[in-house]
Amino acid sequence: MKRFADNFLWGASSSAFQIEGGWDADGKGMSVADYNSFQRSAVQADSKVASDFYHHYQEDIKLMKEMGLKTYRFSLSWARIIPDGDGEVNQAGIDFYNQVIDALLAADILPFITLYHFDLPFALVEKYNGWEDRRCVEAFQRYAQVCYQAFGDRVKDWQVNNEQNLMIRVNERMNMYDVAPEDAERVRAQMDYHMFVAHALATNDCHKLVENGKIGPAVSSTMTYPSSNRPEDVWAAKMNDNFKTNYGLEMYCFGDYPGYYKEYLTKCGIYPKTQPEDAAILKAAKPDFIALNYYRTLVASYLPVDEQHPYGTKEKDIDFDLYGFFKVERNEHLASSKYGAQIDPMGLRLVLNEYYRQYRLPLIITENGLGTPDVLTEDGKIHDDYRIDYIRDHIAACYDAIQDGVELFGYCPWSVMDLLSSHQGFKKRYGFIFVNREDHDLKDLARIKKDSFYWYQEVIKHNGLE
Template identity: 30%
Template sequence: MDRIIMFLLAATLAAVRCGCDANYTRNDFPHDFAFGSGTSAYQWEGAYNEDGKKPSVWDTYVHSRNLDNGDITCDGYHKYKEDVQLMVETGLDAFRFSISWSRLIPNGRGPVNPKGLQFYKNFIHEIVSHGIEPHVTLYHYDHPQSLEDEYGGWLNRKIIKDFTAYADVCFREFGNHVKLWTTINEANIFTIGGYDGGGTPPGRCSTCSSGNSSTEPYIVAHNLLLAHASASRLYKQKYKGHKNVIIHIQVSGSKSLKILRMLGPLTYGDYPDGMKRKIGTRLPVFSEEESELVKGSCDFVGVIHYLAASVSDSQSKPFLPGDSKFFADMGVLLTYVGNFTAFEYEIAPWAMEGVLEYIKQSYGNPPVYILENGKPMKQDLQLQQEDTPRIEFLHAYMGAVLKAVRNGSDTRGYFVWSFMDLYELLSGYGYSFGIYSVNFRDPHRKRSPKLSAHWYSAFLKGNTTFLDSQDIMQLQSNLSSSATSL
């Protein structure tokens, strides 16, 4: 990867640092712009060993380390109808969720679990019957442990065939109602966390009990790209009757070098020249056939954005668990705006606008969906209801998205992360992103709207035009008088 490209991106980000118009309404966005929210299977469903589901790598990882876990979490597996009703009351256009591979096909390949299949059919039907569009992610970090045990999971090219077969089941069974598919969630983050730093499943790194941080992240990323492309080709060849379907692989939009790492092959069929020079023989090579398979395999770009990061040329070791080789390979130091380790996210909407501008200019202005954006706050049942900082964060970033759209970005949707408090993959139950609280001490996992849920609902229904102290006071008054429903 050429450093000049990274410096140009840093300059682009600096150029768009700006204040955003505070006085906007939903009507200022395009009429077909989708507003939504989301969850993922391991973080929301619970029921980790019920109805035929077998362990995923997340189950194994957290249980073997005695960590907080998603064994029950929100109990969405049993409470999905209640949660869909909250989506309706909030006024969501769309809802994003993932399918648990180990619930649908417990061994990773072979027989489909009928109870798992029926759960997802019921959930999707419940969403669609209320006029909400389902956005489905096939893989959110949680492949079946059986595949990890059998052949090393994503380190082995065998998983490409197994993932494609799994995707085929999902396309066949759910495709009549699902028009937007994400194949792989945050492929770049998954490779770094699981195979470079070792802080997420399967927990491999050079200083972990197993792994090689200098080679494995590149092998895994390569296989993820090929699996995505294989599933995308399958859909387009086998399911042509499903109209207006778009498929993509998702990347984190907080860090430009990781965008380049994934979007380069997806756009041009190969890794950037500078990256190939830097990584050398440790970087897998696309065959001519594979290059054609990967190139153009995305119908849109899905962006996840939480934190701003400035890029500088440095050999200093960045903050990452384990012995990080990826950033050393890139030859850069990332400085976060806000405290990443303490989950204190500063409001920096210029970074969101910069990412969208960069994608527009560098990759031919493809369709973009902001699939995650949100602010964590410490779990506190006494204080979390009045989450004014989250409202300020969301308001600023939605304004940045609007400005990018007005400047020509083909951004088509914005999803708040997360719809409710979840088991967070990096912090367990210490911090939450939800606009609805979940009382994890209550065996019934009672849900309650936070101030941000009231605010987001009011915005979606056209009842609020801007954010100021009087708006917040009015929302707080509403919350005090009716804390259980919108």
């Protein structure tokens, strides 16, 4: 029996634009995530209805209670609360989230809130080009304060944003629609920096405004193996982790970019503009924990510069290669999901150990799951043994990490129910609960418990694996 601590938080996760629907209901504004989903409406589902949590939240929270969840990690929609990003507060949006929070608490489920999950109000893009402009930082600080004041009497666990370190690498999530290629890295670096300042302001304000509030960053975790034991490849693997995740964790935890990242920004001529007061703001922001999202590991080899590719040249976006540092390779020793993510439970144990060793902060997993098509049988069931196997193996890795000495206090798989996948619509499903719809056929939106629902229910009941 792999038994966890009595106060371990078994949960599940979602995000506003992927689950809520009601994209323009009751005064909500359009977000960047909405805009991007509408560009793909002809080929897949968009965010207009999604899983329709907006109209089904009471039913859905009852299912969460039945499953036994101790916590529910979800995001608020900035554009539902402040439709144009920095204007008037929409009371209907506040009312909706008050109802969700109260329903969760009535079900003995702790609300664990993310303030920003890929869904910047689109009005801020039109006014400021979003995070490139310092005014977006001010708008976010005000939005966070509105949330703390509205919900902080009942919500004590907060995340500022979801996967800034991954978000910054995806052009559409950063509204980089009309940026000239030669200017892209400068704009990206400025947006990234402004998000760090906003994160620090929101962290400091949470500690001031929310009694007993706790707050921390949520990162897309990166664990990279060297392609060989050649020293250059070992260094390349470290630098892949550094450039894709660790530089951000250092900024969150210590309030400054690490030396290797400063050197890179300076050599490439893209060091962001800063304000004199920023250093004190960033240094004061001390996270209470680190949340990590884990799906896969990577492999890297050393990538030298050449005549066509000088220092700092990037290729690709999410899993980019960086000349002078690293090239991402495929791991021949791992199986992959249908959508290409390599499955590696041991990597989770490794990354938990690595983050705890470096930062000595409590950890919680806020995303981990298997995205794949599910088949509804003729008798109305979903037999997803493959998902059970995946989650069982990763829970076992969590247990092993705890035995290693890691202070892990919760596990929230992605996702509580099927929801809108950014690039695969409803073809790619992650949930414990099946949502009966297809990309262009809403059907009845019925909620159907998968085999994994009942399995996870038993895990929570027994507080671990048999």
